Amino acid sequence: MKFGVPELEDLPDVSGKSVLVRVDFNVPIKGGVITDDLRIRAALPTLAWLTERGAKVTCATHLGRPKGAPDPAFSVEPVRARLAELAPGVELLENVRFNPGETSNDPAFVQELIAGHDFYVNDAFGASHREHASIVGPPQFLPSAAGRLLAKEVEVLGGLRNDPARPFIAITGGSKVSDKLGVIEAMLEIADGVIIGGGMCFTFLAALGHSVGNSLFEADQVDNCKRLLDAHGDRLHLPTDIVVTNGKLFEPEAGGEVRHVGRSVPEGYMGVDIGPESAGTFAEIILGARTVLWNGPMGVFEDPRFEAGTRAVAEAVAETKGFSVIGGGDSAAAIAQFGLAAEVDHVSTGGGASLELIEKGDLPGLKALRGASNG
Ligand code: 3PG
Ligand code: MG
Secondary structure (H helix, E strand, C coil): CECCECEHHHCCCCCCCEEEEECCCCCCEECCEECCCHHHHCCHHHHHHHHHCCCEEEEECCCCCCCCCCCHHHCCHHHHHHHHHHCCCCEECCCHHHCHHHHCCCHHHHHHHHCCCCEEEECCHHHCCCCCHHHHCHHHCCCEEECHHHHHHHHHHHHHHHCCCCCEEEEECCCCHHHHHHHHHHHHHHCCEEEECCCCHHHHHHHCCCCCCCCCCCHHHHHHHHHHHHHHHHHEECCCCEEEECCCCCCHHHCCCEEEECCCCCCCCEEEEECHHHHHHHHHHHHCCCEEEEECCCCCCCCHHHCHHHHHHHHHHHHCCCEEEECCCHHHHHHHHCCCHHHCCEECCCCHHHHHHHHHCCCHHHHHHHCCCCC
8 A cells, every 4th residue: 555545455355356447548549540559558467467366357448538428439449459469358348438427427327337346446547637437436335446557657656756866857848838837836846957848938938038939828827937937947947949930830841941049939930849959958957867757848749840859858868867757648659759668767658647646746546546445
């Protein structure tokens, strides 16, 4: 039991019992083909632990965001096929979000989910920030536990809040300051330095008086950025140069110029990546750290013309001798795109969940497990 959350060993004997396992098999699927099965493979240790001990295992997951009704576009069928290869004999229920009671946390849907099951295991780290029926409902009624993946994620990400080796450098990017303000503030509490890149850096640069051209920019966040810069400016690292374009993202054939400028983005241009000087500075800071947490790309890395800054950060995170953690979502996709996932100590399977755990130190799914009869 870590963080007060019951683990698999805290369940009664599972032999011959029916165990409902909430997993997060919300994997990317294109044209019916799974493009990254990390989230399925990440649940295998839990599924193996249960089946090796003679349990009958039924998994439940959400997939995408259907509107509370069956929708073939969000069927779990491709996931079921992959699971059958990786964990033969383990069943998978249809997408829990086909029932409107999932997201509304309807007690009747909770009863439907737990019917016929003896125990409940939550291994759906990526969905544990959701107060949804399949996450918070079953522990009220069944002896429950965190699966191996959930326990590991909590140990690593929760551990960053407790006693990280220093210096601890957090790197954050992505498009919106408004989405990440809370987590930036939390990182400023726990980390020694915070590197900021990606679309969100332009609102910070605007707060310093720079022009942002057509870059992503949130006018209503300028005051928040100013406040953070005033209070912690010496520990907030912003890019000193920017790659800008007046062309179109993902359409190199549409023409337009790609230029490298200082901190001010010229009129008619959009900032799309950090520049080489910033990439070098950031890499140096990361290489000197003993703990690194990376969440959010430095630019539009999905367009190969603008991947250099994100790649430089990914390489430094992979190379650092410090303990390296990648928050889920876009930075996990980036580290995989660059073939460096195996070089980092922990790649989280949760995007929103990893941010919320770092920001708040707890998640609804963990609270629910603590409340279980065996918790
Ligand atoms: C994710 O992909 O971040 C998780 O599976 C949660 O999905 P959601 O944001 O649709 O709740
Ligand atoms: Mg390393």
